[in-house]
Every structure is written in structure tokens, then in C-alpha cells.
Amino acid sequence: MNDSNKDRDEPCPPLDLDSCHKIFTPITLPSGSVINNRLVKVALYEHLSDLFGGPPNAVHYDLYSQWSRGQWGMIITGNVQICGDHITLGRDVVIPTSLTAESLQPFKLLAKAIHGDADHPSSTASSEGNVDSCLTIMQLSHPGRQSPNIIGGRWPFVPPIAPSAVPVGQAHRKSDTIFSRLLHSFAFQIPREIPERDIPALVDAFVRVRRWRQRAVLMEWNCRQHMVVNLIAQFISPKSNHRADAYSASTNSLHFLHDIVSSIRACEIIPANFVLGVKLNAADYVDSSQDRNKTDELQEQERLALQHVREIASWRMVDFIEISGGDYESPDFMSPAQSAQSQRQALFSRFSQKAVQTLAENSLNIDSSPAAGPRGTPLILLTGGLRSLPLFTSVLANKHADLLGLRMSVLCPELPRQLRASIRARENGAEDTSFMESPPDPDVSGLGSPLPLSEPLLSWRRLERVILSVFLCIWSIVPWSSRDSSVLARNMAWHTVMLRNVAVGTEVDYTVGGLGAVLRFWFWVTPGSDGGLLDGVWESWIAMGLVGVVIGLVVGSW
Known part of the structure; x- marks a missing residue:
């Protein structure tokens, strides 16, 4: 906590x-x-x-x-x-x-x-x-x-x-x-x-x-x-x-x-x-x-x-x-x-x-x-x-x-x-402390919680962290004044990604950070797309092309 x-x-x-x-x-x-x-x-x-x-x-x-x-x-x-x-x-x-x-x-x-x-x-x-x-x-x-x-x-x-x-x-x-x-x-x-x-x-x-x-x-x-x-x-x-x-x-x-x-x-x-x-x-x-x-x-x-x-x-x-x-x-x-x-x-x-x-x-x-x-x-x-x-x-x-x-x-x-x-x-007299404190907040400004020690050294998730670190450095120098809106957008993306975890019965993943959540938010294919996998991937790539347009804009303090 x-x-x-x-x-x-x-x-x-x-x-x-x-x-x-x-x-x-x-x-x-x-x-x-x-x-x-x-x-x-x-x-x-x-x-x-x-x-x-x-x-x-x-x-x-x-x-x-x-x-x-x-x-x-x-x-x-x-x-x-x-x-x-x-x-x-x-x-x-x-x-x-x-x-x-x-x-x-x-x-x-x-x-x-x-x-x-x-x-x-x-x-x-x-x-x-x-x-x-x-x-x-x-x-x-x-x-x-x-x-x-x-x-x-x-x-x-x-x-x-x-x-x-x-x-x-x-x-x-x-x-x-x-x-x-x-x-x-x-x-x-x-x-x-x-x-x-x-x-x-x-x-x-x-x-x-x-x-x-x-x-x-x-x-x-x-x-x-x-x-x-x-x-x-x-x-x-x-x-x-x-x-x-x-x-x-x-x-x-x-x-x-x-x-x-x-x-x-x-x-x-x-x-x-x-x-x-x-x-x-x-x-x-x-x-x-x-x-x-x-x-x-x-x-x-x-x-x-x-x-x-x-x-x-x-x-x-x-x-x-x-x-x-x-x-x-x-x-x-x-x-x-x-x-x-x-x-x-x-x-x-x-x-x-x-x-x-x-x-x-x-x-x-x-x-x-x-x-x-x-x-x-x-x-x-x-x-x-x-x-x-x-x-x-x-x-x-x-x-x-x-x-x-x-x-x-x-x-x-x-x-x-x-x-x-x-x-x-x-x-019944049990010392149960469930729900007595607020659950932890996700790290939407950074890379998320540290990966577990059991994570292989050459895994995709470790490579992803290196790539996201570069993105975060670039984002920090962009002349964008509404930083609060950016944080709010990452928070919205993180919770939306966790909704997908709930749907498949998996636990909330605090190792996912704000930028990682944004990428997962847009790189997503609707299951059972009528046009097949190719159309679904194409849809996601179209959405990814628009990330720079909408990220931090719709969800925020406007």
C-alpha cells in the first residue's frame, strides 16, 4: 500500500x-x-x-x-x-x-x-x-x-x-x-x-x-x-x-x-x-x-x-x-x-x-x-x-x-x-483486515511496478520496458503543456486494459505502467471480427495512428 x-x-x-x-x-x-x-x-x-x-x-x-x-x-x-x-x-x-x-x-x-x-x-x-x-x-x-x-x-x-x-x-x-x-x-x-x-x-x-x-x-x-x-x-x-x-x-x-x-x-x-x-x-x-x-x-x-x-x-x-x-x-x-x-x-x-x-x-x-x-x-x-x-x-x-x-x-x-x-x-472473531485500506494506485507516470525476479532476462516484457523507457524520454521533451491531461489519459487507459484482464479472469497487473497501458489500449483486436484477423490488425493499426491525436485530450479536465 x-x-x-x-x-x-x-x-x-x-x-x-x-x-x-x-x-x-x-x-x-x-x-x-x-x-x-x-x-x-x-x-x-x-x-x-x-x-x-x-x-x-x-x-x-x-x-x-x-x-x-x-x-x-x-x-x-x-x-x-x-x-x-x-x-x-x-x-x-x-x-x-x-x-x-x-x-x-x-x-x-x-x-x-x-x-x-x-x-x-x-x-x-x-x-x-x-x-x-x-x-x-x-x-x-x-x-x-x-x-x-x-x-x-x-x-x-x-x-x-x-x-x-x-x-x-x-x-x-x-x-x-x-x-x-x-x-x-x-x-x-x-x-x-x-x-x-x-x-x-x-x-x-x-x-x-x-x-x-x-x-x-x-x-x-x-x-x-x-x-x-x-x-x-x-x-x-x-x-x-x-x-x-x-x-x-x-x-x-x-x-x-x-x-x-x-x-x-x-x-x-x-x-x-x-x-x-x-x-x-x-x-x-x-x-x-x-x-x-x-x-x-x-x-x-x-x-x-x-x-x-x-x-x-x-x-x-x-x-x-x-x-x-x-x-x-x-x-x-x-x-x-x-x-x-x-x-x-x-x-x-x-x-x-x-x-x-x-x-x-x-x-x-x-x-x-x-x-x-x-x-x-x-x-x-x-x-x-x-x-x-x-x-x-x-x-x-x-x-x-x-x-x-x-x-x-x-x-x-x-x-x-x-x-x-x-x-x-x-x-466470528477472525482478525480479517480486508478492505480496511484503499487498494494501491497504479504507476501511470512511469513503467509500472518492478517485474518479478522470476521473469526471464531476455523476455518480451523486459524488452518492452527498454522501448517504453525511450518513449518516456521523448515524451518528456515534447512541448505539450497539459501534463495533467496526459496523466489522466494514461490512468483511463490502464483501467481499461485491466477491464480486459477481468473479462478473462486474470488478476490486475501492476507491472503495467501508464505508457504500456496506452499501447495495449490501442494495440487491441476485437475478438471474433467479421473480417478475420487481418481486418482486426488493420483496425488496431488505424487506431494506433490516431494515438497522437487523442491521447490526453478527450479524458482530462476539459
Whole structure:
């Protein structure tokens, strides 16, 4: 365990077994659906589909089958893009244009894998019933202006759509080097503003109302979440929404989201127990391009975020609100010396607690007009920085959230089941220290952990280290100003590569460093490619040619 993780765990209170049991108590959503425990496998970036997007494949089935064995209370998929011409890094899952039995079969198989269906080849179900039933959520997304050039699903230099013609990273360009600005200009075009007359069609792309019955029945999904990041967040944020019409951020920033949610609830063929959640990111409420070190400005950002929580709750159409984007382990980020990222964490650390308080105080005063739906107060799902058992219990005991969103599912895919066994062992008097500290962080800035002594002297992995050392030396002299974004991109690549390890049942490999993860991230062939091995290798080489365009750009602090 590294020192930084130990330092973060020191403020945690002593472990209380009674508090531990609350993690495994069921909780009921406003729709009436019951979540068996409070542990949620939240969305992670996957990068597992065909180049330029496609349906789920065998790797997805194996990956989610591993998670189904873990007995999670709720499993949320990675991003499923609603439009094939707006994707992120080229290998996103995309909803098919034509919703036929054949095109939806891969999604049905994915649902079966999540539920541990014994008929599925990747199933973990057994006659003993070791797989608890969990809610499955398809997370729909549209990247908007964050869809990059070429690998974003469009012809080269065709701009993406967005609420306003505000390019990614515009606020940082004055401080960037010429090299950085040229790279950004090539990677991200100035987006095309969506005309107001085209917004209803975009809403319908999210909803797919007329064909929902076919999809819901055939695919066996019992709920889905609309992700309030990317395009929807771009409508909410005044940084990316400069519109002057009914969808202006200054007059009605939640208008677009409300159109989507109300369209779903207005559809008579959608069942009453259909679960719908939205996601708010603390980063969307902090403008990192300006000086945001003042307490009063942070409080204003918090006020706006809580206002959005209250408004969404007043619709009485949403079952849960996911709050993410910060670090619960580090709440003391009010110092003026801290960075913009720390300011987002400061907002996040208080946001979730105040959101729960706000909803509790206003639960009896929620709008009961005919325009509001029949549901009650949504639950709060907290995602970010929850990496140890003392933190899990602290969040629930202090009523900072109702549900715990864990990204640790990469490092420990069977965490709920193992955590339950650990708590039982403690009750029986065993000295079990499992999950008491955060797992170690990967070395994404270097070459990774040292190779084991058993590794042959003339092995491929040792040769790889020599080559990567040369690359790191070259990278250190590149006139690239956004070093933090580079580290974030390597971290994303490392966790994505480890997802592939989870899919095949192998352990997390800390000997893989940041640059090695980036190479593995792009040098990857989709299993079972229809074009055979040659086409798969060719796809990977195309992607590798674009690494210099997108690395450190899409994932970061833009």
C-alpha cells in the first residue's frame, strides 16, 4: 500500500459491525423496485467494441458475467451511444439504427450475462443460486462536442453537434503551447450549434419511444439511466451553452433533460416500475478557467448544484440521482493554494451530503401539481473516492448518500460477495483486515511496478520496458503543456486494459505502467471480427495512428 493511500485512510472512524450491516440492507426506489444492497458497479469506460462503434461482443459478456458473480446491488453499463456518428475513442457500444430481433440479440445476451442466466455461455449462475438478482442499467450517452475528429464516427473534419459553437478546451488555449493548440484544433472541430427545431429529434434519439416496447421485452433490461454528462451536461453548463432561446443555460438549463425524462414517462407502453436515473458531475459546476479559490464563489456553485437537485426531484419522475466527479476521501480542499481539480473535489465532498439533506427537508413540499409525476423523493448515489470499508460505512452512517457507487469493480469485480464474507469472518472473531485500506494506485507516470525476479532476462516484457523507457524520454521533451491531461489519459487507459484482464479472469497487473497501458489500449483486436484477423490488425493499426491525436485530450479536465 502506498503512503498516499494510507494518509487518506487515517481520518476514517473505527469500524462498526452494525454500520457494516447497513451496506447489505435492501432499499426501495421510488418506482417500487428493490435494490438488494447499497453497492453499485458504476459506469466505466470500456473501449471493447468494434472500431467506429458496434454492439456488445464476447468480451462484454465475459466481463459482465464476472461482475454478476460479485452480487452487486445494481450494475450500470459503460456508455452506450445513441448515435453512431457521435462516439468517443472509436470503440463504443452503439444502439443500432434499426431495432430488429437480430440487431438487438447482442444486447439481450449482455442482459443475460449480467443476470447470470444459466443459458448464457458466460453465465456464473449455479444450482445453489449464488448470484443475487440485481438491477441492470443501460447508461445512454451522446458525447456532443467531445466527439473527436476521425474516430468520432463522422467523416474527417465534419464537426459534431453541441448546444453552442464552443470547442473543447477553449478556456485553456491561451496558456497552451503552439503544439498543443494545433493538436487540439485537429482533434476537435468547432462544433455546430443544434438548431432549436432539431432538438425534438435529438430527444427522440434518446427516448426511442415508439420502439421501446420491442427493445425492453426483447433485451430483458429492467431499467436504464440517462447520463447527465457530455451533451446533456453541455446544455446545463453556461460554459458550453451560450444559446439565447428556450434552451439557454441562463434561463432554463434543465430544459433539455426535462424534455427527455418527461417524454419517457409520458409513454404509456413503458411500465410503471421502469427505473430512471440521472447523473450530476461536480466538475460541471466549476469553471477551471477562472480563479475559483474564493469561498463565496464555491458556495454559489454549490447553491446552483443543489437547485438542480431540487428541481429534478420536483419532477417526481426520477428514481435516483448519481453525484460524481470528486473525491470523498479528501474533503478539505478549501485552501486557495489548491488547483481547480481540488476545487471540484471541495464542491463534491459537501454536495452529496447537502443533496441528501435538501431532499429530506423538501420531501413533503415536492411539487404535487398535475405536471409532476407520481414518484417520491429520488435516492442519492455517490460515486467517487470510495475505496475502503471504513469509508463505505461512514458515508451511510452520516447520511451522505443512499447508495455507494464504486469504481473498484475493476480491481475487485467480486467486491460485494467478498466484503460480505469478510464481515461475517469478523463477527466470528477472525482478525480479517480486508478492505480496511484503499487498494494501491497504479504507476501511470512511469513503467509500472518492478517485474518479478522470476521473469526471464531476455523476455518480451523486459524488452518492452527498454522501448517504453525511450518513449518516456521523448515524451518528456515534447512541448505539450497539459501534463495533467496526459496523466489522466494514461490512468483511463490502464483501467481499461485491466477491464480486459477481468473479462478473462486474470488478476490486475501492476507491472503495467501508464505508457504500456496506452499501447495495449490501442494495440487491441476485437475478438471474433467479421473480417478475420487481418481486418482486426488493420483496425488496431488505424487506431494506433490516431494515438497522437487523442491521447490526453478527450479524458482530462476539459
